[in-house]
């Protein structure tokens with residue numbers, strides 16, 4: 264597979280170089296040159312295919328020649344070696360539980376996959392690779408855990424002071440070894456800006472080999488497709504594919520789902536659930552994309568004012584607003600609505616939501632209220 268830069272002024276490259284470098288030399292995000300199609304029979308038989316085999320099938324074309332098959336199988340198996348159950352909340356709403364991984368984050372799959380790929384790519388390298396990552400919450404924990412002890416890799420994590428939970432801060436700061444966490448006075452966007460600046464700083468680039476582990480990195484972004492395939496595997500009503508509602512911040516996860524859909528995965532409709540940070544909700548309503556300052560909310564991992572993967576979503580739909588808007592809706596859910604949703608689901612269904620899952624639940628509920636014949640899945644995270 265070749266990757267091109269969405270800024271279109273850098274040479275194409277392979278999975279290996281895209282992973283090692285993170286961003287293209289022209290500062291664009293890498294994007295696959297074509298989207299592999301998966302045959303219909305695969306989806307008809309999916310219930311009889313193991314999770315490992317599904318994940319391997321999905322990712323292999325994107326990795327191409329960069330990793331030999333037996334090595335890639337090992338990496339894939341280790342990335343999804345925990346349960347990802349689909350649980351019914353009521354007749355219409357299902358929860359995909361993404362908190363059974365080692366750091367309880369829905370970033371575990373991407374982070375584990377990327378760390379193992381990078382470790383494979385740099386094992387014979389002279390000198391270290393420094394992974395620089397900004398986190399609004401649990402990216403950092405998942406990345407730190409994925410990279411802990413990996414040879415030839417040092418990890419530097421920037422996190423906004425006072426804006427991550429106590430547990431998350433411990434996950435970042437308590438590991439030591441090759442994991443270095445820096446507390447930044449500012450928001451997640453400030454952290455992300457510092458990361459972006461570091462990548463274009465020539466002096467820094469001459470001194471150290473920097474790469475990123477945010478979802479701008481293809482090795483973190485692409486394996487998030489696994490969730491959508493594993494959700495579909497567990498979906499009983501195959502004749503009536505699910506609406507999928509994803510709590511969105513940087514839009515890497517939902518963008519991976521939309522990619523999976525274009526590959527052939529049956530999905531009725533996507534919903535981007537947002538908190539008060541609603542640039543994409545506004546964009547879908549008006550056609551204008553206006554980046555905003557980050558607003559601090561109780562679903563902090565989604566506090567992103569200018570989502571980096573939005574440009575990939577546009578690329579998936581070839582900048583055709585009409586077909587994009589046909590496939591995705593978005594709702595902005597306030598903190599009060601989030602709290603009400605937690606209370607409602609706990610009282611009615613005896614199921615405890617986290618704030619991010621609650622935003623997604625509420626957005627799905629809003630959509631289903633005007634589409635009563637459809638059923639949907641929302642992405643559920645841990646209680647931090």
Ligand SMILES: *Cc1c(COP(=O)(O)O)cnc(C)c1O
Nearest residue numbers: 511512513514515516564619644
């Ligand atoms: C990262 C994260 C999100 C947002 O995911 P994106 O891929 O950045 O859109 C939502 N909820 C939780 C709990 C997260 O960790």
